[in-house]
Amino acid sequence: MDLDAVRTFVAAADAGQFQDAAAALSITQQAVSKRIAALEKDLEVRLFTRTARGAQLTIDGQAFLPHARELLRVEARADASVRPGRRALRVDVHSRRTAPGVLLQDFHRTHPRIELDVVTLDADVHAATAAVEAGTIDATFHAVTLPARQLPGAIRTARVIDEHHELLVGPRHALANARAVTPAQLAEHRIWMPGMAAGTEWAAYYDELAAAFGLTIDLVGPVFGNEALLAEIADSAELATLAGERTRYLWPDSYDLRRIPVRDPAPVYPMSLIWRDDNPHPALRKLRHHLSSRRVEAPGEKVWMPKWA
Structure with a gap:
C-alpha cells in the first residue's frame, strides 16, 4: 500500500477539504485527488463523497481511517527506530x-x-499512557488518577498544570453580571456538559466535584461541537458550562458571553506531563524544565482538588 496515498487520505479526512489537505502536505490539489483516486482503486471502494461543503468520508472511509492512522504510526515508529533524535518532539x-x-x-x-x-490522540489517560510506553508519542498531558506504583515501570509523571475553572454563561443568565461565583452558588444552576464520556479521568473529576458541592452536571444532548455549544449558551437564560481559565474560545461579539471565575474554594483540575524515563529525545528535558518553571501556585488561595490529586 502506498503510504503517501494513505497519508494524503488522513490529511484530507482531517481537513475535510482536498484544498486544505494539499496545503498541509505542500502538494497540489490535483496531486491529492490523484493519490486518493489511486488508493480507492487499490482498495476497490469509495473513501470520500464530494459535497458543497467539501469532502466527506463514506462508511468505508470511516472504517478505513483508524487503520490508516495506525499504518502511519507504525511507519513513524519504524523511521524513529533507526533515526533517534532526528524527528520532532511528539506531544x-x-x-x-x-x-x-x-x-x-x-x-x-x-x-x-x-x-x-x-498531536491529538482523543484518548483517556490509560490509552495515552500506553502510547507513551509504546513510543508512539514522547509525552502527553492528563490527569493521573493512579498512584505511581501502579503505573508501568518506565513511566514518569509530574504535575505541571493546576487549571482553575471559569463559568461560561450568556447575558440573560442570572449570574451573568457576577464578578466571581462560588461552587455553592453553582449548586442552584444547571451546568451543561454534553458528550462527556463515562469512565474517563475528566468524568471522574466532575463526578467528584458534583458530589462535593451538590452540583447538577447535565450530560444530556447530542454533541455538535464547541461552536454549537456556545450558541446555545448565548441564547439561554438557564444554561451554563465550566471551562478552564486558559481554554481558548472564539465567538461573535453578538453572543456577549461572560467568563466568570469560580472561587472560594477554587476548583482545580490537576494535569500532569507523562513520559518515559528512558526516552532519549534531546528536547524532552527542555520541555519538562519549561513546564515546571511556568507552574504557579497562588499562596494562601483556597482551592478544591479531587482526592486522587
Missing part, C-alpha cells in the same frame, strides 16, 4: 484549545528552533 494534547495546547505554544515561542509535533 499529545486532548484538545489544542485547552491549557496544554496553550503551554506548548508558549514553549514553541520560547524555543523556536525545537521542532514540535502536536
Whole structure:
C-alpha cells in the first residue's frame, strides 16, 4: 500500500477539504485527488463523497481511517527506530484549545528552533499512557488518577498544570453580571456538559466535584461541537458550562458571553506531563524544565482538588 496515498487520505479526512489537505502536505490539489483516486482503486471502494461543503468520508472511509492512522504510526515508529533524535518532539494534547495546547505554544515561542509535533490522540489517560510506553508519542498531558506504583515501570509523571475553572454563561443568565461565583452558588444552576464520556479521568473529576458541592452536571444532548455549544449558551437564560481559565474560545461579539471565575474554594483540575524515563529525545528535558518553571501556585488561595490529586 502506498503510504503517501494513505497519508494524503488522513490529511484530507482531517481537513475535510482536498484544498486544505494539499496545503498541509505542500502538494497540489490535483496531486491529492490523484493519490486518493489511486488508493480507492487499490482498495476497490469509495473513501470520500464530494459535497458543497467539501469532502466527506463514506462508511468505508470511516472504517478505513483508524487503520490508516495506525499504518502511519507504525511507519513513524519504524523511521524513529533507526533515526533517534532526528524527528520532532511528539506531544499529545486532548484538545489544542485547552491549557496544554496553550503551554506548548508558549514553549514553541520560547524555543523556536525545537521542532514540535502536536498531536491529538482523543484518548483517556490509560490509552495515552500506553502510547507513551509504546513510543508512539514522547509525552502527553492528563490527569493521573493512579498512584505511581501502579503505573508501568518506565513511566514518569509530574504535575505541571493546576487549571482553575471559569463559568461560561450568556447575558440573560442570572449570574451573568457576577464578578466571581462560588461552587455553592453553582449548586442552584444547571451546568451543561454534553458528550462527556463515562469512565474517563475528566468524568471522574466532575463526578467528584458534583458530589462535593451538590452540583447538577447535565450530560444530556447530542454533541455538535464547541461552536454549537456556545450558541446555545448565548441564547439561554438557564444554561451554563465550566471551562478552564486558559481554554481558548472564539465567538461573535453578538453572543456577549461572560467568563466568570469560580472561587472560594477554587476548583482545580490537576494535569500532569507523562513520559518515559528512558526516552532519549534531546528536547524532552527542555520541555519538562519549561513546564515546571511556568507552574504557579497562588499562596494562601483556597482551592478544591479531587482526592486522587
